Amino acid sequence: MIMNIQPLLNYISSYVSLTPEEEAFLISKVSYRKYLKGQYIVQQGDVCKYECFVISGCTKTFHVDDHGQEHIVMFSIENWWTSDMGSFITQTPADYNIQCIDNTELIMFSYDIIEELYSEIPKLERFFRQIIERALVASQRRIVRSFSLSAKDRYLYFRNQYPKIEQLIPQYMVASYLGITKEFLSKIKSQILTEK
Template sequence: MYQPLYNHIKRFVDLSDEEEEILTSTLKSFSFKKKTFLLEQGQICRSNYFVVKGCLRLYFIDVKGVAQTTQFAIENWWISDLTSFMFQKPSDFFIQAAETTEVIAIAHQDYEKLFERIPKLEKYFRLIFQKLHQASQQRIMFLYSFSAEERYRHFNGLFPEFVQRIPQYMLASYLGFTPEFLSKIRTIK
């Protein structure tokens, strides 16, 4: 049941059978239908989610009332409102299933205990957070440096299968333009 997560962890650190058992005792699996909210603005994020199958998105509502997607998570990616999760403060974000999605969750109450019992997990999450931070920095750079069309072409070049999976309005929001503009870009060869 948790094998996809263990396979992902093994790409970064090796866990013993005993450590896997400790981890297994704290994990929970959930399935969410498309459009289900895992977190809504104002709630406290209680879990960090590893996507086994499907797609989740993290977004906020801007001052104009428009949803602005800041992150997607597909298979083998983690997603959470890290500020809310780490500090147990109300969230400014929503986490929603963009597709029917299966996740493995680690609850906040178990997080520090896991690090104490399995120090290798602290290294694993440090490496994951470094990758997440790098991806966020790259995305910000692309938002400021690339034209809208260049952002789309670059993203489509990196993740062509993903571009086909998610609704056009979500992709447009993530890339920083309107769905109408995305439709126009897609028709240009």
């Protein structure tokens, strides 16, 4: 299968510069996979085996509680990463499911491969550290927004920050991400329209 790795190389180059030899080594180590809409990359309770870079498509990361309720915590589109990071780093059972909302192409790094890349190309350790730091900051800011902003303001923030995502996903998923019902989201959207 021919792997379209250029988007990943472009992404990495915005953080660190790789030599042609380092790029070739990286390419030799990664996996590439296409998933169909609805397929799972990882399921709650399984160990997350890969850190994934999205070439195309869209995924959702969510937790299903004891009542069967789905709580979406993240979406990932092209040039974004997806993984149950806690499970991946500790190699323990995942708290989250990652499912493809659309047909999705991924470049995948196994735990052992990432460790080998850190050893052979030390600057990639710095690269991945920066990615994880940014993800942590984004996660912490989202927590603050969830308890300090109204549902309407959370929706407006989501729409302004991620306009491409809102066009790709059903409204009930947006509502789940915001922690509200789809009916309440409809009311918010109607209210915003009447304010214009």
